[in-house]
Amino acid sequence: MHFDKSPKEKPCCTLPTVKKLLEEKRKRETSSVPPSCATASTSPVPPNSVTLSTSEPFTCTGASNNYSDMALSFEQWPSAAEPTLSYYSSHPGPSYTTGYSLPMISEYGTQQQLPGFRDTMAQPYECPMTVSDPSMNSSWSLLGPSEITQLSFGSSMDVAKLEEARMLLSGMDYNSAIEQDEDGDTILHIYTAKGLRECAFAAAERLRDIGSLDAKEHNGKTALLVAVTANQPDIVQDLLSLGADVNACDVNGQTALHLAAHYGFPGALQPILSYRAAVNLEARNFEGMTPLHCAAISHSVTMKALSASGLANGSLQAKAAEKLTCVQMLLREGASPLSQEIKSNKTVLHLAVKEGNINLVRYLLTIPLPNIKDFVNMKAHGHTALHMAAGLHGNPHQEEILRLLLSKGADPSIRNMENDQPAHLLQSGPQGEQLKLMLKKRSASSRRRNMSLQDQE
Known part of the structure; x- marks a missing residue:
């Protein structure tokens, strides 16, 4: 849907598009130069056309149907770092023909400060994970209740900021606050992708009241799916508490469980699993895989990258531990x-x-x-x-x-x-x-x- 705005309604300064924000984030992550300050925004009104996402290369294929290679020699893992695929790739759609080539890092998660807020937003959630020994020879066991509790996302919402966000939303043009742009993005999608919790909550309240809380952007992602991909556990919990559909899926059949398992986000996985009576642990994506299959394949990709790095890469060790934790959590809850x-x-x-x-x-x-x-x-x-x-x-x-x-x-x-x-x-x-x-x-x-x-x- 397009926002038809007259020249009088067009804001003089708009928020940078989500695509631009994510590209800047990737540049900061790959550069050795200290990151610059985040792009300042002067208006809470979303731009006329905001691209939340294009086709995501989610190639969690499971395996080839052809087993004729069973007796062939095992190929040594290439000496390459774990891949980080651009969310805004030039590919027209997901590829399911290249084996277990998975994007290991979510490209969402850029944190911005909402204009008018007194303090900067809370830092991204960090799940306290135990990094495995470099030898990777220790055996793993099921997480106990105490470990699961450590995965909780205990940050409380800033009530003052929430009220400011509600006021900002109420002062917006009605269509800008509730409608979708030509890419299907609502203002809730935008705030969620940027990690603005209070703004996202206020927007979610408004969309819930008109029955649009599960509105999908052009790749079929609801705000809940965006929150999972952005690794925002608090926003995931907020959206679920407001009635978001925990089993909603995108154009590839990926539910919130699939995405959390695929990316290896135990923090985002925990609030989803807390809806035990409603969540479908055996949901199949359009490749016929459950979230447990996705978690296992993703863990194998990280272990290959870790082996290629000589088992000395601390970040890969931590990511492998997080992905194994996702496997454990799914099994513990009944997968x-x-x-x-x-x-x-x-x-x-x-x-x-x-x-x-x-x-x-x-x-x-x-x-x-x-x-x-x-x-x-x-x-x-x-x-x-x-x-x-x-x-x-x-x-x-x-x-x-x-x-x-x-x-x-x-x-x-x-x-x-x-x-x-x-x-x-x-x-x-x-x-x-x-x-x-x-x-x-x-x-x-x-x-x-x-x-x-x-x-x-």
Whole structure:
């Protein structure tokens, strides 16, 4: 929708577009020069055309449907930093053909000071996470209630600033306050993307009163989805408390849970999960994945980048810890590890094993399940996790992953649709022969145990 303004209504000074704000933020983040002061704004009225977002490259694909590469050599991870993809890329839409290439950092989150406010807005929420040991060899366990409490977003709203924001909103032109521009952005989208909590709350109240709290911009994002992508836990909580739809999805089928899991924002994830009765933990995006699948894939991407950096990158260690925490939180609240993504039937264990993500494999195998053997031996288009581990040629964790799976009841005798057992997919050479012997011994031991049980019956 367009704002049809006459020359008299056009403000002499307008807010910079969200796109410009985000571009400036990216420049500050990538520059070694200390960041300059944020662009000052002199009017709370949104510009005539504000672009909140264009097509977001959310390529959380799960896996290729073709498993013909199972026995191919494992490619060493390239020595490159974890990718940060521009939210305003030139691509016409999301790509789902390049494997697990995920944007690791949300481009939202620029903080601005609202004109007329006495103090600067609160600093962005920082979730207190424990950075893992550089060796990354410690095992992970489920978060306890005390750890979950630490993820809470306890900052209180400034009542005085909220009243000022309400006054500013009431003094605005009515259409500017409630309508959407040609990109579908409401003033609530704008304030949310900039992290202006009190302004966002005041705008949300007005939009709620006219039934437009879940208005979507041109990529289908509601203000709640923008708040999650901007990693604004307090605004997420505010919008939910005002009645925002917790299960709303964008044009790619991503719900707030998908986005929080994808970006690895445990702080934004917590208020969503607090709506346990309403939130759909098994919601599928248009690629057939649940939020748990997205969290697992995203964690694997960060672990690859961390491995390529020599495990010495503190920020990547912290991000890996946050993303694993998202996996833990989803499972703790009832997300099913048995869920299979629709395109390739992979479970979260298949996804972790196929990427050689030893930390996630270790953790997943500690989950207390009624029958862990069934979980370990589930098939994805005929392949068990053991088949996938056998195909990790060159991965330094291949042997450990095989042993972990075997210790939890993985069956080396199971054949895939090509009639191959895991041993048939191992690499050639001394190491492959050693691993093959290990699988054969375990298979023989399993047969003897089964025969013994049959005799007892």
